[in-house]
Amino acid sequence: MANVASTTASAGTELTARALREAVFSGLITLGLFVLFVGLETTQNIRNELVLNQRWGLLVIFVVVAMVGRFLMVAYAQPWLAQRKAAKAAAPDVAKEETFFSRNFSKIAIIALVLYPPVIVALLGVQGSLKWVDNFGIQILIYVMLAWGLNIVVGLAGLLDLGYVAFYAVGAYSYALLSSYFGLSFWVLLPVAGLLAACWGVILGFPVLRLRGDYLAIVTLAFGEIIRLVLINWTEVTKGTFGVSGIAKATLFGLKFDATKTGFAAMMGLPMSSAYYKIFLFYLILALALLTAFVTIRLRRMPIGRAWEALREDEIACRSLGINTTTTKLTAFATGAMFGGFAGSFFAVRQGFVSPESFVFLESAVILAIVVLGGMGSLTGIAIAAVVMIGGTEILRELAFLKVVFGPNFTPELYRMLIFGLAMVVVMVWKPRGFVGSREPTAFLRERRAVSGSFTKEGHG
Amino acid sequence: MEYFIQQLVNGLTLGSIYGMIAIGYTMVYGIIGMINFAHGDIFMLGGFAALIVFLLLTTFMAGVPVVLALLLMMIVGMLTAALWNWTIERVAYRPLRGSFRLAPLITAIGMSIVLSNFIQVTQGPRNKPIPPLVSSVYDLFGITVSLKQIIIVVITAILLSVFWYIVNRTPLGRAQRATEQDSKMAALLGVDVDRTISVTFIMGAALAAVAGTLYLMYYGVVVFTDGFAPGVKAFTAAVLGGIGSLPGAVLGGLLIGLIESLWSAYFTIDYKDVATFSILAIVLIFKPSGILGRPEVEKV
Amino acid sequence: MTFETNTMTKDPILKVERLSMRFGGLMAINDFSFEAYRGDITALIGPNGAGKTTVFNCITGFYKPTMGMITMKQKAGKEYLLERLPDFEITKHAKVARTFQNIRMFSGLTVLENLLVAQHNKLMQASGYTVLGLLGFPAYRQASREAIEIAKHWLDMASLTDRADDPAGDLPYGAQRRLEIARAMCTGPELLCLDEPAAGLNPRESAALNELLQAIRRDTGTSILLIEHDMSVVMEISDHVVVLEYGQKISDGNPEFVKNDPRVIAAYLGVEDEEVEEVIEQIVEIESEQGGTQP
DSSP, X not given: OHHHHHHHHHHHHHHHHHHHHHHHHHXXXXXXXXXXXXXXXXXXXTTXXXXXXXXXXXXXHHHHHHHHHHHHIXXXXXXXXXXXXXXXXXXXXXXXXXXXXXXXXXXXXXXXXXXXXXXXXXXXXXXXXXXXXXXXXXXXXXHHHHHHHHHIIIIISOOXXXXXXXXXXXXXXXXXXXXXXXXXXXXXXXXXXXXXXXXXXXXXXXXXXXXXXXXXXXXXXXXXXXXXXXXXXXXXXXXXXXXXXXXXXXXXXXXXXXXXXXXXXXXXXOOOOHHHHHHHHHHHHHXXXXXXXXXXXHXXXXXXXXXXXXXXXXXXXHHHTTOOHHXXXXXXXXXXXXXXXXXXXXXXXXXXXXXXXXXXXXXXHHHHHHXXXXXTTOHHHHHHHHIIIIIHHHHHTTOTTHHHHHOTTOOGGGGHHHHXXXXXXXXXXXXXXXXXXXXXXXXXXXXXXXXXXXXXXXXXX | OHHHHHHHHHHHHHHHHHHHHHHHHHHHHHHHOOOXXXXXXXXXXXXXXXXXHHHHHHHHSTTOOHHHHHHHHHHHXXXXXXXXHHHHIIIIIGGGTTSOTHXXXXXXXXXXXXXXXXXXXXXXXXXXXXXXXXXXXXXXXXEEEEHHHHHHHHHHHHHHHHHHHHHHHSHHHHHHHHHHHOHHHHHHTTOOHHHHHHHHHHHHHHHHHHHHHHHHHHHSEEOGGGXXXXXXXXXXXXXXXXXXXXXXXXXXXXXXXXXXXXXXXXXXXXXXXXXXXXXXXXXXXXXXTOSSSOOOOOOO | OOOOOOOTXXXXXXXXXXXXXXXXXXXXXXXXEEEEETTOEEEEEOSTTSSHHHXXXXXXXXXXXXXXXXXXXXXXXXXXXXXXXXXXXXXXXXXXXXXXXXXXXOTTSBHHHHHHHTTHHHHHHHTTTTHHHHTTOHHHHHXXXXXXXXXXXXXXXXXXXXXXXXXXXXXXXXHHHHHHHHHHXXXXXXXXXXXXXXXXXXXXXXXXXXXXXXXXXXXXXXXXXXXXXXXXXXXXXXXEEEEEETTEEEEEEOHHHHHHOHHHHHHHHOOOGGGHHHHHHHHHXXXXXXXXXXX
């Protein structure tokens, strides 16, 4: 008995010693990483010369936080996690009861989204709702739609596309230019923008379909950059970096959302507010996103959708079954691009202004990250990822109370992308298959059982 | 003719920098089959480290010889960038090894965002200009060659030779090549695969940091977004040359440098990047595995 | 050199004539000709590296042969020159299906979905190339139900009905082999090409496979061409055996004939150089003997 106690005690001291060692090591690494960039700051002086500003206190805080964090991690968090894991493994496998909520998740989510604007208006008033409907609702839904569109290419067909934002740009500029040059309405141009984007999908897709894996990735990235650079440099048409402004707003069956007598507010006898237009836009993007989801779900149960997934699993086997892989890939590219185009024309109508700035590689990366973080192929997972990533970073703008903690010069927005990047890394390491790693089969004989993520492949073309 | 040769010299200088960054991409790709999107930002980080060392020297040790200054900038830059890349590999890539192929790609993009925003937050978003380090210019038969250009080409040549020696003539290089061919088999034969991969990241980062220092010296300015454009072009160079191939990376870098400077000189500077990317697409359409890449055999 | 010819009355489904395939300096197949007959199980055998899989890849369009002609003659009389068709059209139009030496499953799709993917072209047409199906036309729903019936039939044949809703990657090896064959059959082929279907199977799985192949021939009249290493499988189920060595045909006939052919024995057991003369003499002897006894 005493023997056992002494073993655990010595194991305890050993653990503490190891934790201390690792803490010192982490501290040294942290010091090395941050000594130049945190300890010193390059700033301009009055004569516009670069000078160094010393911040050793901040550096010490970084190092201490790293050391304490590492110590707590090794000494307490890791043993606790290991214990919990062992307990979990030892416990009998209880079949997870499907709750009402998880069974009807998508229906509940759709109803909640439909009710979202009136609830917000009721809670915060018409003007107060503006921010929540626009920055959160519309912004997140745009990314949901884009990610669902890209999901067709990456998640279903397994083709790695790093230039998806190009189709978004094509859609946005199609609407912006065609409406300002020819005065066509949004409802005419929405399908046109989708079709044009799909055409570009085919044009760009055709030469690169022979390429595989990462070669495909770099060429799609290159095409994305080419389209952006053309938008910047073809100033006669696109007005270059100045962008196209004054883009016509969308109407609801001819009903305008402006301050005129025939506008929405006047017709309804309400005081004029831009919030009504935003709410209209919210329902518009919600409808577009749901259309994307509906088409994706339908397509997955059709031969073309199954061929996409089969292509992701094994291209050679597809060919041996008589599937024309070239047209299959092209349709995936075109369909994905089309939804990108729709989203793009919506973006143009929402902003009233488009410029090449909005279509940088980072946007493609963010959309791809949402698809992968959500779990490739899973519409629910992707929606969750979009809410977490986009909503989470938007919420940083609202954290004014942090100024109290970090002083009045602290601007949380500055850390938005830094935290976004860190979140990408953390989520991916934590859940490499994304939030929803399993796959819903498209047909079943007896019961529909989700396919575990360990069987699905990620494609290599 | 002189104008043409002048542009060749400019292109060669630019190409040397791209080539050095491209090696980092191609080595990491060769060894773990992953596009290390954060590599461009490691290059930028190296440039910033060099910048801060330069400011330290001018502030505290005014009058230090230029050669020594450059050397110190490079060495500190290399150490810092190597430490960063080593840490990133440990934290963001190693836990995902052998899992889903897209997961490390996403963490790499995440790391790229983290690095550029980290520098923006800690060092400010503005351009960081420095006074010219070396300004001598020589006139050779009507062609202007600056000392900066000579330094860049010479340092690149020296480093590439050292690098070539390490990869082809040392046990470390042999371990790297073995891991590249088949990491499982290499592990079974006693190669420490984790360590080999770490060393690869360190080497790639060191070269990128040198490139960053030279970039700072050549253009006299660095900014936190500088990781992206040279990074993408170096990656393009690596793919153009045939990703996984070291000579290919250098060749691709030089080609892209030349295309850029010749296109800017003879056509329009606006579309120089369009030209670069178009040439990449065209080359890959006709030669899907790059110029010096091993063609991928599709085994049925 | 003459080979046994007892097949004058039979109707060839596949005719391979003077097939050659060169990889760089290596002549993998050299002037190889043979015929497979309708309704037969034809086995293509030979030592490792003889070029069997290369022949298969030429027939199914994954390689384009350097020279030669491959003719597929369908029941209805339509002929296809396979060396001119891209791989997927060989399955789609010429009705030649294949399996692979290292199984190629859609491992993340369920067993049932695997069989539905195989009916792609038919379903594609029924869905009006997706457009009508997307709009919910009943024709597609009907076709989709029929496709599931066909899949059910093949699940039954391959005794996989219990696993229909499991991911294909979760099946044991032998079941994956059977699934791959069932999947190939779902394309509705007239000729089924199997690349080493018995490789890696245990005796029980091997027996199940034999049964499946016999059933396929019996019920559907599909002709089968298979590559096999396992001589017991070959001898048990095939009607006609073609032997390949170093890219050339060395024997061709019924299993009994091939089994006793000294060239085949030499190829499989290996012969010393000085014995070659001796063996050839023996062959000539046997050939003349057979010429005498057989009509």
